[in-house]
Amino acid sequence: MKKVLIIIAAISLGLILTSTIQFDWLGIFSCKNCCHNSKSISSLPDQKQPETQVLKAGAATITEIQSNNNEQTKTQKDSAVVHITKENIEKEVHQSNIPVVLDVYSTVCPPCAKLSPIIEELAHEYQNKYKFCKLNIDKHFMTANEYKVRTLPTLIFIKNNETKGRSGFLKKDEIIERLSTYFEQ
Numbered sequence: 001m002k003k004v005l006i007i008i009a010a011i012s013l014g015l016i017l018t019s020t021i022q023f024d025w026l027g028i029f030s031c032k033n034c035c036h037n038s039k040s041i042s043s044l045p046d047q048k049q050p051e052t053q054v055l056k057a058g059a060a061t062i063t064e065i066q067s068n069n070n071e072q073t074k075t076q077k078d079s080a081v082v083h084i085t086k087e088n089i090e091k092e093v094h095q096s097n098i099p100v101v102l103d104v105y106s107t108v109c110p111p112c113a114k115l116s117p118i119i120e121e122l123a124h125e126y127q128n129k130y131k132f133c134k135l136n137i138d139k140h141f142m143t144a145n146e147y148k149v150r151t152l153p154t155l156i157f158i159k160n161n162e163t164k165g166r167s168g169f170l171k172k173d174e175i176i177e178r179l180s181t182y183f184e185q
Contacts, residue, residue, distance in 0.1 A: 098131050104153065105153050154166060159182065
């Protein structure tokens with residue numbers, strides 16, 4: 001009964017409670033770590049987002065994560081990471097001459113926020129060898145849905161417009177290992 005009340009409360013607030021999110025066909029997100037479910041308003045494209053509520057989500061609060069993401073947006077011009085939209089996915093991913101690592105993330109996902117600086121670091125280290133891209137599922141849900149994303153974060157390894165592999169959160173050395181496994185064959 002308690003779980004049902006939590007689910008109803010989360011749905012009525014329209015918030016995502018997330019550490020690692022799973023999607024189902026109803027558009028309900030499930031947090032694997034705390035078993036909360038929530039209907040995501042942010043998954044609907046081109047809608048005004050509700051005011052941020054402070055909720056504990058793993059090691060950070062949603063407010064802290066959104067604050068960090070706002071700071072990241074300001075520095076995107078200096079970034080080696082390409083931010084993907086429905087307008088540039090064809091050019092940046094599908095027609096890329098070099099292998100692509102696509103990081104599908106959400107602004108309210110603590111593991112996504114933790115992965116972001118790792119992706120940025122790898123993008124600088126491997127700038128001419130691999131292209132590192134980020135796709136915000138909150139803003140581009142339909143584009144992410146083309147890749148059948150079911151958990152966040154999702155790393156998709158693409159070479160010659162073909163998905164070579166995918167994974168969830170990985171440490172830096174694990175991503176480097178996957179780069180050689182998927183792209184150096």
